[in-house]
Amino acid sequence: MTQAPLVTILDDEPAIRTMLADALEEAGFRTLGFARATEFEAALKTATPDVCLVDLSLPDRDGLTLVHRLALEQGATVIIISGRAQVQDRVTGLELGADDYIIKPFDPAEVVARIRARLRREKPTTQTGNTARFNGWTAHFDSYMLEDETGTPTPFSHAEGEVLRLFLERPKRLISRAVMQETLGGAAGDSFDRAMDVRISRLRTKLKEDPKNPRLIKTIYGAGYIFLGDVNWT
Structure with missing residues (x-):
């Protein structure tokens, strides 16, 4: 049986991690949550996420630097979730390789919908391979x-x-x-x-x-x- 897509949640706010995990698991996804970038990066040695949700304001690492590294080294979709609502922050995040940018506060249903949309687009078409x-x-x-x-x-x-x-x-x-x-x-x-x-x-x-x-x-x-x-x- 094919496993459900794995979504990692990197956010130092426990309430947000819990809210996202509940919504995603109810929608059929698997989740792993992390409060610090170091914990998240250690987990990547054994876990292969399909989608990474990354907050920019992390206690131990610059979120934008992490997004850039993830975009280059991981095959996962990278979605920024941040309270930084300035246009320049959104542009910088996308320029560094993020696939989407969601501003806090948000509706968990919107996050689920965006993840599903991203994963649908990633499936290879019948006309092309890899x-x-x-x-x-x-x-x-x-x-x-x-x-x-x-x-x-x-x-x-x-x-x-x-x-x-x-x-x-x-x-x-x-x-x-x-x-x-x-x-x-x-x-x-x-x-x-x-x-x-x-x-x-x-x-x-x-x-x-x-x-x-x-x-x-x-x-x-x-x-x-x-x-x-x-x-x-x-």
Whole structure:
């Protein structure tokens, strides 16, 4: 029998951990709760979460630094839950690799709904697999790794992987901002647009693109993006 998805909850407030755990377990998820980043990081050596809920205001570690490391090293979806409501905090969290940002106070039902939506989007489509080859590159979506022609690996974050998969599944087709927002989720607006710009910029860097004249990910000003590579999925 397939196990239910595991959600880790990192928040130093016991009431919030309990509230989220109760709502998630009632919805059929497994949960593990942690008050400190050190406890959470130790648990990651033996546990493989599907979703990490991370508060930014932790007593022993900067939450944004932890989010960035999780995004690069773990295959889990990372959702920030924070009382920091400023636009810049949300933008920074998304730029560092978070998949979503939920502001306190929140309705636990909304958190459950967002987690379910994220997990639905992560399921591979019937048309594609977990490995794509294009223009001398190989993208491994099961290990979040890019390989060049020499086999040199470069990691990419979960959030960057979502954007890369979107491009590779729709080569040589215009992808508008509206399509990106609908497919990847998140509230439309300046923070979403800026987060997408940052992720695309990082992907171009990892693909060794000339920022002034990229060969693969072309910007169509006022319309969106086109991925110009030839893609083979396995």
